[in-house]
Structure formats: C-alpha cells, structure tokens
Amino acid sequence: MHDSDPAPRLDDAAAVVVAIGHNLRRERKRLHLSLQALSTRAGVSFGSISELERGLGNPSVNSLTRLAAALEVPISRLLDAPDGDSMVVRADARHLLPVYGGSDLARQVRRELLTPRSRSNLQLIRSTLPIGFSNEASPFRHAGTEAVVVEQGLLVVQHGERRMELAPGDTVSYRCSTSHWWANGADEPTIVLGAVSPFED
Incomplete structure (x- = not known):
C-alpha cells in the first residue's frame, strides 16, 4: 500500500472477513470435513474456525495459509469476493x-x-x-x-x-x-x- 492510499474502511474489512468465512465453509463442506476435522488437519483452533465461518474475528495470514493448505486450495480461493470475476477464471x-x-x-x-x-x-x-x-x-x-x-x-x-x-x-x-x-x-x-x-x- 502506498502512503497516499486511503486506509481500508471498517466496513470493507468486515466484508472481507464475511467473504472469507463464506469461502471457508464452502470449501470445508466440499471435502465433507467437520469443524473439528478441519481444526485438527490445519492446526487452527476450533473456536477460530467457527468464529470465522460466522463472518467474525480477525484471521492472521498464518491461519489462512494453514486453512488453505488443509483444504487443498490456493489461499486466493479463501480471499475471493463471493461473485468473483464475471468473465475470467484464472x-x-x-x-x-x-x-x-x-x-x-x-x-x-x-x-x-x-x-x-x-x-x-x-x-x-x-x-x-x-x-x-x-x-x-x-x-x-x-x-x-x-x-x-x-x-x-x-x-x-x-x-x-x-x-x-x-x-x-x-x-x-x-x-x-x-x-x-x-x-x-x-x-x-x-x-x-x-x-x-x-x-x-
């Protein structure tokens, strides 16, 4: 981020967490994993995952990296906006x-x-x-x-x-x-x- 860039608004940050939670739950369900099973596989606490799936919390990059690895997806999959690009799929x-x-x-x-x-x-x-x-x-x-x-x-x-x-x-x-x-x-x-x-x- 450049010095001249505006700081993200609180509403924007909250929306990002909601999107992460939505994506996390979708990918967990895709693999038929329970919250506890994902917690064990990723080494991230049950409470943190549960909170995140409800659109709450402040996940660290380390936690997201662990979760993405456990779900066998790139971390970008967890950060995607719900609708994504309307034309291009990388x-x-x-x-x-x-x-x-x-x-x-x-x-x-x-x-x-x-x-x-x-x-x-x-x-x-x-x-x-x-x-x-x-x-x-x-x-x-x-x-x-x-x-x-x-x-x-x-x-x-x-x-x-x-x-x-x-x-x-x-x-x-x-x-x-x-x-x-x-x-x-x-x-x-x-x-x-x-x-x-x-x-x-």
Missing part, C-alpha cells in the same frame, strides 16, 4: 464443485468449474474420474443438454439404452433428461471436459 482460482462419489476419497470425482460462478446458462466443468469410478448405481437425470470431450483415459457413457466408449479426443452430446451414467474404463484417471446448458434441443 487457472489457479478455479472453483471446486462438491465432490461426487461418496466418502471413499480414492473414488471421489474432482470437479473444477471453468466458467464464472455467476454464469448460470452455461457451465464448463473439468472432471477427473479416479480408477474404478462408476455411478451406474445412481445415474443422473436432470434438465438440460451436455456435451463432453475426453482429454485422457477412457470414458464409458450409458445414455438410456445406448452404451458408448470414448477415447481421448472423442465427444458426445446428449439430453440430460434421459437417465445416464459415467464410468472410468481406463487403468488411469480419466479426464473429461463437459459443457452443460439448462436448455434442451
């Missing part, structure tokens, strides 16, 4: 969607939102499917249209009665209102880019 600031795949960490799908969180008419999501993943037992069915392209591995897609295997570079588009599920058919993580629109053709 590679190191991608929003992580709630994990999918149950409580077994080895079978959870990592899902990164590549479009701004404020955008609702189109989402671009990068999903990393671990070895052995399948959601055949709980298929998806929702409104919208999806188009996916495989970056790495082998994606098995069951859409209604049709079964498809997609190799790197292959794409598929389908209506999401038809029951569908994915499986990783490779002996390595399968990485998929998927564009989702709430509209159907």
Whole structure:
C-alpha cells in the first residue's frame, strides 16, 4: 500500500472477513470435513474456525495459509469476493464443485468449474474420474443438454439404452433428461471436459 492510499474502511474489512468465512465453509463442506476435522488437519483452533465461518474475528495470514493448505486450495480461493470475476477464471482460482462419489476419497470425482460462478446458462466443468469410478448405481437425470470431450483415459457413457466408449479426443452430446451414467474404463484417471446448458434441443 502506498502512503497516499486511503486506509481500508471498517466496513470493507468486515466484508472481507464475511467473504472469507463464506469461502471457508464452502470449501470445508466440499471435502465433507467437520469443524473439528478441519481444526485438527490445519492446526487452527476450533473456536477460530467457527468464529470465522460466522463472518467474525480477525484471521492472521498464518491461519489462512494453514486453512488453505488443509483444504487443498490456493489461499486466493479463501480471499475471493463471493461473485468473483464475471468473465475470467484464472487457472489457479478455479472453483471446486462438491465432490461426487461418496466418502471413499480414492473414488471421489474432482470437479473444477471453468466458467464464472455467476454464469448460470452455461457451465464448463473439468472432471477427473479416479480408477474404478462408476455411478451406474445412481445415474443422473436432470434438465438440460451436455456435451463432453475426453482429454485422457477412457470414458464409458450409458445414455438410456445406448452404451458408448470414448477415447481421448472423442465427444458426445446428449439430453440430460434421459437417465445416464459415467464410468472410468481406463487403468488411469480419466479426464473429461463437459459443457452443460439448462436448455434442451
């Protein structure tokens, strides 16, 4: 900060703490961690985390660094304004969607939102499917249209009665209102880019 810069107003500082608390709670829930579990993992007191999630307190840089490391996100993720940029998503600031795949960490799908969180008419999501993943037992069915392209591995897609295997570079588009599920058919993580629109053709 330059000498000529005005000092931040109290209201601004309070708003930053509220935003940090919102982001902290979102990331903790994404990993299905309790307050106590995060406290133990980060080495930050339970009371401090609880207070921060309620938009209170005055967190130190050291505490935020520990929390970010425990949540496996860059510290910038905790400092982001709730709405973020309406156009640009930086590679190191991608929003992580709630994990999918149950409580077994080895079978959870990592899902990164590549479009701004404020955008609702189109989402671009990068999903990393671990070895052995399948959601055949709980298929998806929702409104919208999806188009996916495989970056790495082998994606098995069951859409209604049709079964498809997609190799790197292959794409598929389908209506999401038809029951569908994915499986990783490779002996390595399968990485998929998927564009989702709430509209159907």
